[in-house]
Amino acid sequence: MALVRRSMTLGARLLAIGVIGGVLVAGLLYPVVGALGGLAGQAVNGVAATTPGVLSGEMPSVTTITDDAGTPLAYLYDQNRQAVASNQISTAMKAAIVAIEDRRFFVESGLDARGVLRALVNNSTGGATQGASTLTEQYVKNYDEYVAAQTPAEQLRATAPNLGRKVREAEVAEQLDHTVPKEQLLTWYLNVVSFGNQAFGVQAAARTYFDTTADRLTVPQAALLAGMVQSPAADDPVRHPAAATGRRNVVIDQMAQQGDITPAQAAQATAAPLGVGPVLHGLPEGCIGAGDAGFFCSYVLDYLERAGIDADELRRGGYTVRTTMNRAAMDQAKAAVDAEVPPTQPHVADVLSVVAPGGDAHRVTAMVANRGYGLDAGQRQTTYDLPGTPENLGAGSVYKIFTSSAYLAQGGGVDSVIPVPANGYASPLTPGFVVSNDGDYPPQMTLQDALAQSPNTAFVKLEETTGITPVVDMAVKLGLRSLAEAPGPGQPSIADEVRAQHQASFTLGPTPTSSLELANVGATLASHGVWCPPSPVTAVTDAAGRPVPLNVQGCEQVVPGPLADTEMTALSKDDQPGGTSAAAATAAGWNRPTAAKTGTTQTSESGAFVAATPSLSAAAITFDDSASPRPICTGSPPTTCATGNLFGGTTPAQTLYRAMTSILGASPVQPLPAPDPRFLTGGRLTTIPAVVGEPADQAAAALRAAGFAVATATVDSRAPAGTVVGEDPLGGGVEGQTITLTTSTGRLAPAPRPPHT
Template sequence: MSYRPLSALGHCVPLLRAGLIAGIILAAVAYPIVAAAGIGAKVGAEFSEHRADLLRASLPAETSYVYAADGKTVLTMFYEEYRQYTKLKDIAPSMQQAMVAAEDSRFYQHRGVDPKGVVRAFVANSQSGGVSQGASTITMQYVRMALRDSATTPQEVQEATAQTSLRKVREMRLALDVEKQMSKEDILERYLNSAYFGHRAYGIYAAAQIFFSKKPKDLTPVESATLAGLVKSPSEYDPVTSDQQEALGRRNYVLERMGQLGYLSPEAAAQARTEPLRIDQSDPRNDCASIPQQHNSLGFACDYLKNWWSSQSAFGENRLERIDELRRGGYRIVLSIDPKIQEAAEKNIDAEGSTGSPFAHGLVVTEPGTGRVKAMAVNRKYSLDTSENPPTSNPEADPKVKANYPNTVAPLLGGGTLPGYQAGSTFKMFPMLAALDAGMPLSTSFNAPHRYRSEVYNGWSPSNASGAMSGTQTMWSGFGKSVNTYFVWLEEKVGADRAVRLAEQLGLRWRTDVDRDHASPEKAKTWGAFTLGVSDATPLELANAYGAIAADGRYCEAIPVLSITNRDGTPATYRTAGGLEREVAKPRCRQVVDAGAAQAATDAARCPTGDTPARGGCGGWSTADSVRGTVGRPVAGKTGTTDSTRSAWFVGYTPELAAASFISDPDNPFNAVGDGQSQRPIDAVAGTLRDALKGQPSRDFTPPPDRLVG
């Protein structure tokens, strides 16, 4: 019997020890100087280091949204963590109450650290021999998430999440300081927007959407309790893939606590606990491949947006940083694709061939004077699933490679890494424009033979497509009939290097080793075949280059957006080399050639389309004389075919729009499309311009100045 008091005392020893430890921790928190020698000194230094960033800029990563041109239709999203920041006023009160009940019932009483909670946790953990309870308040959890979200190195992430006493004490000290700087409402708002609920749902907006397909303001108390219960262990209490009994039990615990805290009446809490778990799950779209099926063709425009974004210095130092910013920055992006023009492009591409053809047939429309991309259409489905694609048509390709039809995400229309397709005689525009810019008039004539030997280009001897092209030609007739020997001669006069540099100024890029070699400063002067379009180009490049001519020589960089807005509602901006701040989504234009030279080039470019130039004559026939009748208004342009008609092109423009269409086999450039298909790009461009401009008043081109007529 005499041993019983000692035994009872022995049972109290763990509790006394726990209380002593808790007291030490509380002392370290309340009186930092006590811990200055050792852990306190280290924590104090780190505290000073992190405090300013935490309090000033601890907003978490947010989802970026991509909208159609109407600014309302959501096409897709970009995110690493699906999250949309939501103000507390737009979150159901029951959700706020449920989170407090689940995670920190004394949230409104303590000042960042809950002494009672610390003691309770130490006692419980000491008795259990493990970690059965935590002492983290909502404020401390917010501090941890804010440090994690603001981390820029793996070491900082490790320090923010490591299970160490140092991290815990630092969180306590930061929590005390946060409570001095921010209201309880601000802390709860940021916590609700930072918490992870599972299924890639970061923050309450994503959680409400993913688990209940609704907005946070519309959550019921039962739904709020379900979500609040997830934060402790999203995988263990997952109501979708885990044991629903666990999720149900956790939800009912939160409802019970809400009743105990007075957020629900005892009757309402009891009734709520009898309800079954009801989940209305949705899977939020992410990236270009998840664009809805009815807008599938916009996947190619979305892909171009990503490639364009990755080249913009406003969003980071390199491609990886910029894409990361797209996925975390919370931007609101409105595409420049015009629904009417896109519909016209799709209709005219679909009318010319099915998705099951090895020949890709695509079309891009841009806006002269802004460079904005108005349509991107191709006879392909934008999809990552290539299982239904046939083997590649290229016998030299890896047998594991699949052809890019009918499904592909390859940037067939431009803006990516693919070099494009040989563009044929569409390149005749560049030496002609260079000659006009140098002051040579449209009437510049040459008796062009069927075959021409060039001494400038080391005896190279190109020929015309037919003997009917021989004879005296001017820029009007030479361009209208696409006379090779005339343009080789003209290129000699102005200099091939000048034509190459002008093409670069109009946005063309050389993506193959062969093209880069020929375009180099050392060799460009001897690149005689440049005028015949032996270089690769994309429809995006050619539409935009010809669009600059339609805009009287004013070139605007191709741009896929109408607007880009930061998460705070302000326009996204960048700084120019001169230090000026400009909006990223605004057109970036510069005068590349004299306006009169561009007007003169347009006058000659009316000849291929069957249109009538303002000042000269086309010589009786042209290569695409059906275009003017189809479009029904003034139109200019140029056809292009390569050797054996391996690819065929047409680029056409009015004062309002410029369009480029091609047909080629991207898998096997030696697979000739044949002369019988060369009309398809012509018809696609003509039909698209007609349909896109229907109902708009007809505008004429500005006639060329007298000095360039001759």
């Protein structure tokens, strides 16, 4: 209502001017002035009559993503604009824009009433609607076009020669002139206006054309920019240097006439070259502009969206996102993957993720791939998040970490001797599943030696002791959270399918896995059993520098600290003589105590390696990234072949040790945490009594007599109430281990009623 009342005042002012101008003009104005109140108080051609931000100067700005030192690595925006304060704009720039656009800006009203009068008269007589004349009116017009209008159609309507639009601009300009200081209005105008070549606002223009900042703009530079605002395309200094020079010199002359510069300064500025090279300095938009950090940048965007910052808001909000990426570590990791597998090598991708453990956060230090991040398929570039997204070929025997950890949790020990069945072992867990080893092994080994040498049959056999469900649960707890994510509503997760189908192959790692999640598994163990989401972000602040809260999952103590510390010891022989990564460690000069595990899928289509020290955890995966994967043969460089010989201890381990040797450099060598004696010796292996079909009380008594603890659950079943219908695990176990008995309720749940039709 206030805006409508003000429009009547505007109408009265225009009428008075018209009367002064003559009876004929005043007569033309009477029907027009009568309509002003209605025009000003309603939406005009799709642009709201009162855009909230226009009265406060709020406008979209560039979001900057930085590394851990605060150095920018990527920019996100819909418009390349970085709003700045008045004291961040040079005096020359302010003088130039006022001299050429509105020389009476500081002494007159924000409304050019005579200009509005001309527009009204021309409109009523069929002439063209006149444009805005004061800087304040131009600010309103530019705000409607570049900020309020969200679509090309709205932008077109916001600039159309329309009587209602002109009246609205005048009304809002009048309101602004009464409420906002002139210096602030000038700053808002210089922040909102377009200077061409995707440069919005004076800061972006200064960077784009002169690779400088708005506070450092000289007289000739400021004059060039000020001259461009009326027609950025026609006066583009790259495409039309002569026109741009002529327009610049007009501005310089106006500045001299206004007394902003002396004649000598004007002559010097006029003689100066344009100073704009053939290559402009506009900000690259998005993660493609991040270069080798593109994969890390992509993960940051996914992380922020999950944390509650909308992607559109991120591109318009002018945030600063400080990340955990260490530039030196990123460069060294990238050099390592490229050295092992050249970026353009067909079919063979090599990825590496590095995570810093901690009890309050697991900070992602680097994420790289041998592939470039980009859109040039001919150069094997991709925007698919290779290090952070699970690849479908699996990580192989790395998953034995989860089987051994589940075994320790149930009372097993690192020094416990476990059986190593011969090749062709058929596990009763999964009918028809037969497993063999790649090599010859003794019939039994300690758990620690088995982890270092990696016989498949030993860990499939060990699953019969632990049960499959505890192994899957351990994988999810330690860091493979993607296994528990359902692909869609009502659809089972990978973890659910493995549990339901009793897949004994799970310990051999056939399921999709990412290098980032594997690195985070190592970080969980190195953090004394504390899992944290792998975080790429340290802090987010808004355009005003205020902290922005993120909705992220907190850290969890997922396994006891002594268990995690002892599992680190269990994994400590992989880089030692006889271990599967020993050759790669020796070649890299690796000399740090390390918890590590290699893995290879059955046909060598992928191989993986995870290694953790107390300060850093990393994981590398080498795999065929084509649509039809084939086995990979190692060499210089690795390539696909008919029968592969890729192992986790070859290219993946070579990649990781090469990178980590450089990243850790001369930093102090830290020992692994001391193991807990309870998890070294473990409990006594024994047979679990088979009690399915027995009454629950008798079954529990038999298990307790054999040295096991008992937990119970119930399920609806036709079996008599209280009868044991399920036992987990079955077969062999560790004395003191908990056995879960599932008993029948003696009834079936009623069938669901059919829906009404």
